[in-house]
Amino acid sequence: MGGGGQQTDRITGTNGRLGTYTWEEVQKHTKSGDQWIVVERQVYNVSQWVKRHPGGLRIIGHYAGEDATEAFTAFHPDLQLVRKYMKPLLIGELEASEPSQDCQKNAALVEDFRALRERLEAEGCFKTQPLFFILHLGHILLLEVIALMLVWHFGTGWINTAVVAVLMATAQSQAGWLQHDFGHLSVCKTSRWNHLVHKFVIGHLKGASACWWNHRHFQHHAKPNVFKKDPDVNMLNAFVVGKVQPVEYGIKKIKHLPYNHQHKYFFFIGPPLLIPVYFQFQIFHNMILHGLWVDLAWCISYYVRYFLCYTQFYGVFWAVILFNFVRFMESHWFVWVTQMSHIPMNIDYEKHQDWLSMQLVATCNIEQSPFNDWFSGHLNFQIEHHLFPTMPRHNYWRAAPHVRALCDKYGVKYHEKTLYGAFADIIRSLEKSGELWLDAYLNK
Secondary structure (H helix, E strand, O other), X not given: OOOOHHHHHHHHOOOOOOEEEOXXXXXXXXXXXXXXXXXXXXXXXXXXXHHHOOOOHHHHHOOOOOEOHHHHHHHOOOHHHHHHHHHHHEEEEEOOOOOOOOOOOOHHHHHHHHHHHHHHHHOOOOOOOHHHHHHHHHHHHHXXXXXXXXXXXXXOOHHHHHXXXXXXXXXXXXXXXXXXXXXXXXXXXXXXXXXXXXXXXXXXXXXOOHHHHHHXXXXXHHOOOEOOOOXXXXXXXXXXXXXXXXXXXXXXXXXXXXXXXXXXXXXXXXXXXXXXXXXXXHHHHHHXXXXXXXXHHHHHHHHHHHHHHHHHHHXXXXXXXXXXXXXXXXXXXXXXXXXXXXXXXXXXXXXXXXXXXXXXXXXXXXXXXXXXXXXXXXXXXXHHHHHOOOOOXXXXXXXXXXXXXXXXXXXXXXXXXXXXXXXXXXHHHHHXXXXXXXXXXXXX
């Protein structure tokens, strides 16, 4: 349970009693193999547990040496169940003289945010409307059936194939939003059922891996737009983002690509390639490397279904071409929707902010409309989604006015944009970051 024999003696003492700790002591335990976290003033040694954590070992490591209370509450719909697993990891509590929050966080803001969550829970904002998700799944399956029936009835001509590809890309994109719901445990009453249906939707309907998605996406939620912690801002040296990284790269004379032109080549290597190339490779590599055989079986079932349905009409070669064209269109949809709320926002190294402030500087909303809700899978309410990831998405609109009021009270900026403005901001932010890089590269 601990990080060595001597450390265990220090934790429990010779009589096995729990210890009391200062924040200074807790913050010494941040390295792999020696990690402590604080939840509700209780100190836990998670050094070995991280390897068995369902959400992945990295997400806990991102909170090592910190107060993880708000993240713990946000990610787990059944807190009592999780506390049972945590009980053996308990090593003590904070000393009475220590504040509940670390890093000089605003205690009043933290307390008001906790009260807001309790209010939203009391108002039923965390209760699912099953019909919403049944209808959503139904319209995905309907799109799939219509696409196949069009090929069966009208043949494989270019125009009909284009219509079929659009329908299939729409189904894939909407299935992506649906798997996102189950992945966040926001649909079913129990985590077990959420995980099971998640594997079906992401595996059989989309041909991807639930475990890969969980471990990647939860990190993003835990520390959004934080370098070295959020995998979504790991641009593999293809782009520089934010205001800090471009200057850093420029000073170090790092030039893997002409970053001052990244707002132009983004159109060629960003939306077109993320899903059909990068994610496709990463998913299969991750499943094989980590032995995710259940996920692999679900994934294979998708490919078997697809090729059984379409090779009889197109043959193997053209069925593969159609598959990749659908992925190509889906990738555009996915990139523009997911990045419009993050790339233009603040991207920096760890600042140890409270949950509300950290999420608000890294996310923004897109104005509500029936189309925007459907098109983005309700991720136009990105702020509410990041604050309350287990909240069913059909309730974000109910939480939004309360969140905005709390932000106004504490002077936290609540960003909301038009859909077009948000898309344009992606390009503008990439252009600005590229200019910062060029200036630092040439002059610093």
